[in-house]
Amino acid sequence: MRPAGNIALIAILLGSLASPACAQATAPVFPPEIEERAREVGAQLRCVVCQNESIEASNADLAADMRLVVRERLAAGDTKAEVIARMRDRYGDYVLLKPPVQANTLILWAGPVVLLAIFLSWWIFSLQRRSRKLSVATLSDEERARLERLRQSQS
């Protein structure tokens, strides 16, 4: 599934080729407070080489690097918004799991609200029609006859 990981594990399991690709050995440990904020930020950022996963959920190397950057920036005193903005500068809108409200996402954000508004107005409109249009017969003569027969057979 993930080529880089594949090669690495084959190497491990078969005890053959070495792959010193990843220099970073143990991820540095950050204070819990940073960690908590970092996770909130991470859940908003897409691992840009993955299939629709956040950097927190992904096992890809790039996601690990991005997670580290998020933590380093937060530890350096950046706010969550600043970290997200920084990531956006670097990777574009694509990195944001929650798309920004801007020209090309107007339909996306307004669509559901407008649709609900239309539906609700339609609902209210249907309610008002009641007084104008009262009961309409929906049974045909044939059906009425059959209904009558059924009623008689039941009673």
Add this chain to the structure above:
Amino acid sequence: MLPETGQIAMALALAVAVLQGIIPLLGAYRRNVRWMMFADRAAILQAVLLIYAFAALTIVFVTSDFSVKLAASHSHSAKPLMYKISGVWANHEGSILLWVLILALFGAAIPLYGRKLPLSLRARALAIQGIIGAGFLAFVIFTSNPFERLFPVPTDGQGLNPLLQDPGLAIHPPLLYIGYVGFSVAFSFAVAALLEGRVDAVWARWLRPWVLVSWSFLTLGITVGSVWAYYELGWGGWWMWDPVENVSFLPWLSGTALLHSILTLQQRHSFAHWTVLLAIATFSLAMIGTFVVRSGVLVSVHAFAVDPSRGVVILTLLLIFTGAALALYALRANTIVRRTQLDMVSRESGLVLNNLVLVAATATVFLGTFYPLFVEATTGEKITVGAPYFDLVFAPMMIALIAVMAIVPLLKWRSDGLARYRSLLVKAALAAVVVAGLGFVFGRSVLGAISVGFAAWLIFGTLSALYRRSNGRWAGLKAQPAGTWGFALSHLGVAVFTLGVTAMSIGADEDVGRLKPGESLNVSGYSFTMGTLEQGQRDNFLYMGSDVSVTRGGREVTALRTEQRLYPVRGMITSEAGFRPSLGATLFASIGDGATGTDLSEGVIMRVYYQPGVVWIWIGAFMMAFAGFISMADRRLRVSEPVITPTKARGGVPAAVPAE
């Protein structure tokens, strides 16, 4: 020989399907009974031929006949029998054959279970079923022939994608397909009713069991998929708003709307237009689901058998079928009786709201799923629409739905007054506020408190409706029709599901780190210690695994076995999470890839999760699915001649059976 006979059976089935699509339609037009009767036999014959073809393909897989290309590329002689069988549909060609087979089985069930249907309606519906079958069979035969031979014959197969070698995934696609394809019956009957110029309560009564069975299987299929993804993909989530998940959710949402609008049509003769459109939309969305998973147009962690060129053919079929159905609707809409007589406080008015919210939710998920494609196609800009978007836009709609859901089943059809329910509603609201308060104290989350409050509101409302319908007496409760139990169980399922989701979203905790044996991660008071890392070989894979011992306050709680597996035949890696499911908090550990050292001395990446309530999410979903099956047992649906319940409104006779 066997594969060739399977292929011949498919070709014959195509011929039968084409005839089934033409002759009964002409017969219905010319009032020729024999031509109409042809539909029944054709539908059954088509099913028999496809059962043969599918059985032939299964035998090819079970006997490891690698002269058939499909078996050679998706099976392996060393594979356990179960996965040899499930391998038949764990690939594009086989799964689309299964799809067509299920379509034919539903087609054959129409004459078997629908003997009392008016002949012309049945003939027309079967003809539509035949046309859909012909389209997809032609697709299978001309672009995706599962029986294609391979020469020279390889000594062994390439094996099945190891991610798919799992009991969950063996049953997930068939369940999902039964759900998807079952909606074809609703589609065919909607089109047939348009041709007949007759959409009424009787029609709704006939259609309801078919929608119930499809909806229940779809619910089961999605839930099993969610459980599978949870433990197999090892991300510790049960739903991630992935495009492929979303496209299976779309027909579910609109199918849920359909289920409720049929109810109204059946009882109140209204919503005919809406029901017809929902029937068309739901099957179209099911076809989109089938298409998207194969097309590669959306990137996803779940997509398999991706082949854009063949995907386009399904898209074409989809556009033809949906387009034709909608065109027919436009032409014939005037033949459907429109009855918009809505009293604001009445059950049908509440069901209109339910439908509107569900359709808006369907549109939202559709928009979010396909919007990035749309933006990239029109402007070339790449954007992502991920879980945070859906959480923000979709969740409030569901809350609104739950708010309505608690009250509507209490209301009477036609016209009612809220004043009658004042004390009940006050009690329900009090219960909701108390539960929300407790939720806030324990969960320390405002959103979580709102969410559990609404769940309590729903439980209270549902139980009150059950109480009122049975007049507060045990005998009354026992006399309730199956439909009432279906309603109560499914609505309680929604509440349970909501509680599970809330517990997960406010209480879940996780950690990840690179660990060496003996080192631990601490999460929510639990300490996960990685045991020795073992390596070895088992069945058809190599593995690296560890027993993770979990302790709490120094006391051993459980040991979780997690492995990473390498399937040499495919060169693929899967991670097998170790987890202890629990009605309280589920504990979960998974060693992931990223162990990129030459030896294990630097340790391996381990992810651990503490997830309260996650099991309740699936219990809630299973409750909904079983509720659907229970509703099918309702005698009022079995009766094949229409039984018209006398109502106060029409006959002046008190209702014999509580209106459903």
